[in-house]
Amino acid sequence: xxxxxxxxxxxxxxxxxxxxxxxxPNNPCFADVIEANPHGQSPKILFVIDEGVVQFHPQxxxxxxxxxxxxxxxxxxxxxxxxxxxxxxAKNDPDLVKTILEAVEQERIDRHSYVAAIGGGxxxxxxxxxASVAHRGVRLIRIPTTVLSQNDSGIGVKNGINYFGKKNxxxxxxxxxxxINDAHFLLTLDDRDWRAGIAEAIKVALIKDASFFxxxxxxxxxVASRSLPPMQEQxxxxxxxxxxxxxxxxxxxxxxxxxxxxxHWAAHKLEQxxxxxxxxxxxxxxxxxxxxxxxxLDGRISEEDTMRVIRLIDTLGxxxxxxxxxxxxxxxxxPYSVLGGLEEFREHLGGVLTIMLLDRIGHGVEVHEMxxxxxxRSILHLEELAAGSKNKVPALSRAD
Amino acid sequence: xxxxxxxxxxxxxxxxxxxxxxxxPNNPCFADVIEANPHGQSPKILFVIDEGVVQFHPQxxxxxxxxxxxxxxxxxxxxxxxxxxxxxxAKNDPDLVKTILEAVEQERIDRHSYVAAIGGGxxxxxxxxxASVAHRGVRLIRIPTTVLSQNDSGIGVKNGINYFGKKNxxxxxxxxxxxINDAHFLLTLDDRDWRAGIAEAIKVALIKDASFFxxxxxxxxxVASRSLPPMQEQxxxxxxxxxxxxxxxxxxxxxxxxxxxxxHWAAHKLEQxxxxxxxxxxxxxxxxxxxxxxxxLDGRISEEDTMRVIRLIDTLGxxxxxxxxxxxxxxxxxPYSVLGGLEEFREHLGGVLTIMLLDRIGHGVEVHEMxxxxxxRSILHLEELAAGSKNKVPALSRAD
Numbered sequence: 142x143x144x145x146x147x148x149x150x151x152x153x154x155x156x157x158x159x160x161x162x163x164x165x166p167n168n169p170c171f172a173d174v175i176e177a178n179p180h181g182q183s184p185k186i187l188f189v190i191d192e193g194v195v196q197f198h199p200q201x202x203x204x205x206x207x208x209x210x211x212x213x214x215x216x217x218x219x220x221x222x223x224x225x226x227x228x229x230x231a232k233n234d235p236d237l238v239k240t241i242l243e244a245v246e247q248e249r250i251d252r253h254s255y256v257a258a259i260g261g262g263x264x265x266x267x268x269x270x271x272a273s274v275a276h277r278g279v280r281l282i283r284i285p286t287t288v289l290s291q292n293d294s295g296i297g298v299k300n301g302i303n304y305f306g307k308k309n310x311x312x313x314x315x316x317x318x319x320x321i322n323d324a325h326f327l328l329t330l331d332d333r334d335w336r337a338g339i340a341e342a343i344k345v346a347l348i349k350d351a352s353f354f355x356x357x358x359x360x361x362x363x364v365a366s367r368s369l370p371p372m373q374e375q376x377x378x379x380x381x382x383x384x385x386x387x388x389x390x391x392x393x394x395x396x397x398x399x400x401x402x403x404x405h406w407a408a409h410k411l412e413q414x415x416x417x418x419x420x421x422x423x424x425x426x427x428x429x430x431x432x433x434x435x436x437x438l439d440g441r442i443s444e445e446d447t448m449r450v451i452r453l454i455d456t457l458g459x460x461x462x463x464x465x466x467x468x469x470x471x472x473x474x475x476p477y478s479v480l481g482g483l484e485e486f487r488e489h490l491g492g493v494l495t496i497m498l499l500d501r502i503g504h505g506v507e508v509h510e511m512x513x514x515x516x517x518r519s520i521l522h523l524e525e526l527a528a529g530s531k532n533k534v535p536a537l538s539r540a541d
Numbered sequence: 542x543x544x545x546x547x548x549x550x551x552x553x554x555x556x557x558x559x560x561x562x563x564x565x566p567n568n569p570c571f572a573d574v575i576e577a578n579p580h581g582q583s584p585k586i587l588f589v590i591d592e593g594v595v596q597f598h599p600q601x602x603x604x605x606x607x608x609x610x611x612x613x614x615x616x617x618x619x620x621x622x623x624x625x626x627x628x629x630x631a632k633n634d635p636d637l638v639k640t641i642l643e644a645v646e647q648e649r650i651d652r653h654s655y656v657a658a659i660g661g662g663x664x665x666x667x668x669x670x671x672a673s674v675a676h677r678g679v680r681l682i683r684i685p686t687t688v689l690s691q692n693d694s695g696i697g698v699k700n701g702i703n704y705f706g707k708k709n710x711x712x713x714x715x716x717x718x719x720x721i722n723d724a725h726f727l728l729t730l731d732d733r734d735w736r737a738g739i740a741e742a743i744k745v746a747l748i749k750d751a752s753f754f755x756x757x758x759x760x761x762x763x764v765a766s767r768s769l770p771p772m773q774e775q776x777x778x779x780x781x782x783x784x785x786x787x788x789x790x791x792x793x794x795x796x797x798x799x800x801x802x803x804x805h806w807a808a809h810k811l812e813q814x815x816x817x818x819x820x821x822x823x824x825x826x827x828x829x830x831x832x833x834x835x836x837x838l839d840g841r842i843s844e845e846d847t848m849r850v851i852r853l854i855d856t857l858g859x860x861x862x863x864x865x866x867x868x869x870x871x872x873x874x875x876p877y878s879v880l881g882g883l884e885e886f887r888e889h890l891g892g893v894l895t896i897m898l899l900d901r902i903g904h905g906v907e908v909h910e911m912x913x914x915x916x917x918r919s920i921l922h923l924e925e926l927a928a929g930s931k932n933k934v935p936a937l938s939r940a941d
Contacts, residue, residue, distance in 0.1 A: 150551060150552045151551050157547060243705070246705045246707070276710065277699065304642070304646075305642075310676065312677040313713060387549065492653035
């Protein structure tokens with residue numbers, strides 16, 4: 142039999158830039174990421190902005206217009222500036238994809254033009270998906286405005302929307318053209334969003350970097366009281382670890398391993414079970430707490446380290462427990478049992494179930510099954526811990 | 542300003558296999574491409590089949606079912622087998638994407654399951670797009686059934702559907718998991734589809750390989766009278782050249798250069814202007830003829846070589862001209878003027894207009910503009926050539 146063996150590698154390259162005051166005219170950061178066009182007009186940019194961001198930054202659109210006027214030799218703003226709802230709503234309405242595609246078509250955005258997305262992770266996911274499929278991919282500049290998107294999702298290679306009620310059922314692996322993190326956007330976040338993003342920093346510290354975990358512990362109280370400099374430091378270190386992981390691993394996730402999804406099997410299910418009353422980072426914090434306790438009960442991480450994790454999450458102000466976690470645990474296959482999240486997680490990854498547990502702080506280990514009884518016991522422990530005060534956390538013991 | 546420089550390369554690897562009788566139980570080719578799953582059940586496969594293929598191969602579905610039963614330890618057929626309209630209709634109805642996605646969801650096709658697409662290039666493009674965006678990409682096995690898809694589109698890295706009336710407005714760069722070319726499918730093609738695919742072989746020969754062009758000339762009469770062995774040889778050599786081009790170049794087309802789109806700027810526009818009465822390969826043949834004559838009038842390829850190209854296209858039975866080619870040439874910007882195809886081509890590529898012309902047979906050269914008057918003269922020449930008989934082609938001269 143004749144055959145042709147096709148093998149090649151596609152190179153990707155982008156910068157994650159950290160700035161303050163991205164649309165102040167004396168800040169060239171944004172204009173500098175636009176590739177100069179030696180052959181003709183300066184390239185077009187279509188902006189898509191999270192409504193929540195516009196609400197807290199009512200001058201944003203006019204700032205962008207002034208900025209564009211100042212740098213008119215570098216890029217051209219198209220007529221439409223689109224705003225879309227923020228949060229999970231952005232990912233639940235496929236018509237929003239169509240709205241963005243219509244603007245791409247009407248404004249003649251091509252593969253050498255740009256779409257700039259300003260917003261939280263959900264908006265970046267939505268806009269990224271539209272940008273990925275229009276003309277097989279137009280250039281995307283992500284301007285993440287939340288802690289979670291600045292330290293994690295906004296710097297990665299994934300996008301997606303929800304479909305058939307399933308999280309990220311539609312999406313693509315498609316690296317951005319550039320990412321610009323502006324710390325000023327963080328100042329107007331509500332406390333829940335400020336906090337939520339730290340869950341991904343805790344996660345990446347736990348599986349990869351004990352010294353980063355110590356930094357998170359050291360600064361937890363300051364961050365909880367909204368101090369910006371330690372938050373900026375955490376975001377940079379988390380983003381570095383995240384970027385290095387993508388670079389060193391399997392960027393388009395062709396295998397079954399997904400180390401960065403530590404704590405996420407339960408988190409995804411809890412988001413769905415709470416109809417997104419829990420924000421992603423809040424669900425991840427609970428998912429981490431659950432999988433750390435499970436790791437302990439499974440004979441891995443020590444009780445002392447387990448309690449350090451629980452205390453950090455608690456100090457930052459995260460809820461440790463929601464009633465949904467305990468629902469229908471004795472009914473295998475019930476759609477509102479968190480245990481169903483394991484199979485859904487396996488299905489989304491495809492292939493073999495692969496779950497990250499902890500051996501110690503800073504070191505994850507992959508397993509291919511979890512014991513439902515031990516999960517149930519972990520949930521009951523977590524409920525007990527959550528019921529205690531911050532200063533009087535009940536003891537954890539493998540014996541009970 | 543702090544920054545993170547992200548750089549990585551994503552490796553892709555797939556085989557293009559050539560076989561005959563893909564679903565005969567004694568042919569292990571198809572079963573052998575499925576990755577063994579050491580951890581559990583054999584992987585699932587969802588088939589999506591071109592209705593036109595089913596019409597000419599009424600036993601196909603039951604052959605697949607028997608084949609699957611024979612190799613039940615290697616893969617599992619899911620309950621749904623989807624059929625979709627063939628030809629451009631497949632790409633004009635976004636609801637077909639949804640139909641495929643629904644089956645992916647209902648049958649729990651995951652990133653380690655397979656979608657197998659059987660059909661012509663349009664069906665492969667449609668199914669490929671759905672497979673690319675479901676779960677950020679499920680594994681796609683392409684089984685191209687036409688000359689055009691076996692030697693060109695089916696072995697490449699692109700998919701797409703039409704949207705807002707624009708060809709391939711939605712799509713992705715996403716290499717397949719495997720491609721299997723079964724020569725038996727070619728036997729039931731009508732003469733137009735049999736012929737149409739050769740246009741891409743002529744194209745790739747003209748820009749890359751003079752010896753391949755000579756082979757095409759040598760076998761033109763035999764191929765025109767439906768001899769299979771020379772067609773198989775042409776398909777293999779064209780596929781090899783195409784695969785090598787992707788491997789050696791810019792697979793995801795981040796630049797503006799698109800050498801394999803020789804002859805395509807006019808072809809895309811003609812397909813649209815004729816409401817797809819012209820098949821893609823037929824439009825490409827006319828587009829090639831036009832750009833070869835233009836290359837000659839522009840002082841590049843010799844008259845002798847120009848006429849060799851015209852004679853080859855003519856011998857194979859392609860039309861050299863359609864009335865739409867001549868319409869509205871004096872009305873710049875008219876939507877039904879082929880000249881508008883240049884700007885639409887630039888827009889789809891993005892960036893700078895880049896057109897391939899010919900210096901000689903086997904050697905293309907890129908230019909960044911075309912002269913509308915010279916295009917018009919080339920069209921009038923082509924009309925004259927088409928009007929002559931095959932044995933009495935009017936002379937071509939730069940003087941007139």
